[in-house]
Amino acid sequence: MQRIIQLSILIGLGILSGCGKTDQTQPRAASPTVPTIYTCSMHPQIQQDGPGNCPICGMELVPMKSGDAANPRSLELSAAAIALADIQTSIIERGPATRTINLFGVITPDDTRVATVTARFPGRIERLFVNFVGTRVRKGEHLAEIYSDELVEAQSELIGALRYDSNKASAAGIKERLRLWDIPEDQIELIESTSKPVYRVRIDSPTGGVVTQLDVRDGDYVKTGSRLFEVTDLSKLWVHLDAYETDLSWLRYGQHVLISAKAYPAETFTGTIAFIQPMLDPKTRTVKVRVNVDNQDGKLRPGMFVRGTVEAHLGTGGKVVAPELAGKWIGPMHPEIVSDEPGDCPICGMPLEPASELGYAAYDPGEPPLLVPAEAVLRTGSRAVVYLQAEKGQFIGREIVLGPRVKDYFVVQSGLSEGDEVVTNGAFRIDSELQIKAQPSMMTPKTAEQAMPSNEVTTSDQSHPLSEDGKSTDLQDPVDIYSLHKNISQQFTTDDSFNVALNSALQSYFKLETKLDQVDFTSAQSAAAEVADKIKAIPMKGISPPAMKILMAEQVDGEQAAALLKQDAIQQRKPGLEGLSEALITLVQTFKWRGKTPLYLMHCPMVYDDRGARWLQNTAEVTNPYFGPDMLSCGEVLAVWNSQTASWDDPE
Structure with missing residues (x-):
């Protein structure tokens, strides 16, 4: 905080130095005297007509410039201040x-290129030409010889x-039966020409590839349907990639994928997305994406771990184009x-489909998307703020x-x-x-005047909370956070109706926490709206104007927080929950x-990348x-x- 105050002083000096160079020959219009209002930079709803300390965070109140109302998000800096703050811009x-x-x-192997060789008739394996897994075979090469009484009879x-x-x-029917038994044509011709039966019939490979399974040995008896071999064609392979939910919006059927393996660090292999699994794995929270890869040279092998890189091209509006x-x-x-023309697939015979029906947006080469540097964006929850340089030295915030x-x-x-x-x-x-x-900023989108219904003083002359050694409270330390609330002296007495209404809001808040713990976001959204409605329904009858303004401010905060929880984006739920929690704590x-009901003030130091956040519970178990x-x-x-x-009391 000291660094921010020092920077403010330096920028203020720069502004003064810049203002000193203004042309003094121009007449100045007389401006009416406006009383100075003091506010808190962290809590702009706090206002008073004199200096003091914020009753919420203990910070020293600062003057609020009334002239900023014309353009509350504008800031003018001199050339010296711009250089000191190292302000840089981009177009x-x-x-x-x-x-x-x-x-x-x-x-993995391509499942459509795996052939299983089975026995078409009962018999005995007389000879194996392939006797170990991994043997490479061509289509039509011999795998085994088999003897069968049924075959001799036929x-x-x-x-x-x-x-x-x-x-x-009758002879034609018998020959057709032999063909259905996968008896090679040359052996059928041999039987016809010699009029002698062949006692050992060959079993040939139905496809080229690698023998990946061997289920028989010499002399084994087999039944009709018994598995003998499995031959896998490895000239084309599948790559199963794991895609997280955040990746799915970028992936499309037919996209090109660059595959790299540690075995070949200097090479990449090209594939295309052929299938995106329609279901999410609840354990890994990923979706399987299948890529078809050509492997004619045989370098890639099933079981290898690989990396897949997809380049998704975006058009106007951030839509994927090809x-x-x-x-x-x-x-x-x-x-x-x-294909350039409609027709049928030469492989499977299915009708070809337009690329636009497979998730690709219409490509418009003349209208690329509008881009803003990521370092220019200040993000908080669902809001994104950038600062534009309207004129030299004048900066205006814009959502x-x-x-x-x-x-x-x-x-x-x-x-x-x-531009x-x-x-x-x-x-x-x-x-x-x-x-x-106390002007609109990333964390406080409303000015102090907008946050408060009137200019009445909302604080009394009270000393800001200090620790026992007299130092200001550190709001980043959970122990100091507790001490701050323990020492706050601004409290108001209310009647039973107020207490009953607040208790009802707390019960709805506990229900909201339960739904979030159960990952039931639909019910959580309804519960959040219920909490905000009950905070808004707390009666104001009989409370003082300062208390009324604090209540109204928390009602606004609660309503905005509930709106964040209604959004589908996961990153908005934490700010929404924190907003409701802080409103109820106050x-x-x-x-x-x-x-x-027991009430516990809880704190987790890991929320928001170790910034920490608080919440309330009705049980001591976290x-x-x-x-x-x-x-x-x-x-x-x-x-x-x-x-x-x-x-607040110390926990036991």
């Missing part, structure tokens, strides 16, 4: 946007039928089949709507135009200065909640609603509410 432009998705997986019937011209139809597939037709089962992130940029959905100049370095310094001035301690089942027990009890003394 918003349109450009090609490519999102790189890295996936990991394993190579051959004898054929020889007998061939002796009589009147039985040609320039090479514009106006093309693709095989629905074989993505390697791409924008972001699309997906592509490397070092975000796609802009709305809020910016081509806008945004701050890429020093945006947080500008935002901090606006926050110190109401409990400020209005001396008197309830029979059930962290910020992380849910993943880290349910992460946290600690900071304090226990004492309804008799209306204060």
Whole structure:
């Protein structure tokens, strides 16, 4: 905080130095005297007409400039202040946007290229030509020889039928039966020409590949349907990649994938996405993506771990486009089949489908997406803020709507135009200065005047909370957070109706936590709205104006927090829960909640990348609603509410 105050002083000096160079020959219009209002940079709802300390956080109140109301999000800096703060800007432009998705997986055989050789008739294995797994065979090569009584009998019937011209139809039927038994054609011709039965019949490989399974040995007796061999064609392979939920919006059927394996660090192999599994694995939270890869040289082997890289090209609005597939037709089962005309797939015979029906947006080469540098964006919850340089030295904050992130940029959905100049370095310094001035900023989108219904003083002359050694409280330390609330002296007495209404809001809040712990987000959204409605329904009858303004501020905060929880984006749920939690914590301690239900102040230091967050519970056992089942027990009890003394007690 000292660093922010020092920076504010330096920027203030820069502004003064810049103002000193103004042309003094211009007449100045007389301005009416406006009383100075003091506010808290962290809690702009706190206002008073004199200096003092914030009753919530203990920070020193700062003057609120009334002239900022014309453009409350504007900040003017002199050239010296800009140089001191190292402010740098960039021009918003349109450009090609490519999102790189890295996936990991394993190579497996192509299931459509696995052939199982079975016995078509009972018999005995007389000879194996292939006697170990891994043998490479070509289509038609010998695998084994088999003797069968049934086969000898069928051959004898054929020889007998061939002796009589009147039985040609019978002979043709017997030969067809032999063909159905996979008897090679040359052996059938040998039987016809010699009129002698063949006692050992060959079993040939139905396809080329590698023998991946051997189920018989010399001399084994087999039955009809017994498995003998399995031959797998490894000239084409499948790669099963694991894609997380956040990757799915970028993946499309037919996309090209670069495959790399540790065995060949200098080489990459090209494949195409042929199938995206429609179901999510609940254990790994991933979806299997199948890629077809050509392996004519035999370098890739099933079982290898590989990395798959997908380059997703984005068009206007952040939609995935494929320039090479514009106006093309693709095989629905074989993505390697791409045609300029409609027709049938030459492999499976299914009708080809337009690429636009497989998830690709229409490609418009003349309108690339609008991009903003990622370092220019200040993000908090669902809001994204950038600072534009309107004129030299004048910076204006603007909320924008972001699309997906592509490397070092975000796609802009709305809020910016081509040619806008945004701050890429020093945006947080500008935002901090606006926050110190109690003007709209990243964390406080409303000004103090907007947050409060009137300009009445909301604080009394009270000393800000200090620790025992006289130092200011550190709001990042959970122990100091507890001490701060333990020492706050601004409390108001209320009647029973107020206490009953607050108790009802707490019970709905506990129900919300339960739904979040159970990952039931649909019910949690309804519960959040119920909490906000009950906070809003707390009666104001009989409370003083200062107390009324605190209550109204918390009602607004609760309503905004519940709105965040209604959004589908997971990252909005934590700010929403924190907003409701902080609103209820303030109401409990400020209005001396008197309830029979136990109340515990909890804290988890790991929320928001170790920033930490608080919540309330009616049990001492930690059930962290910020992380849910993943880290349910992460946290600690900071304090226990004492309804008799209306204060926090140390946990036992």
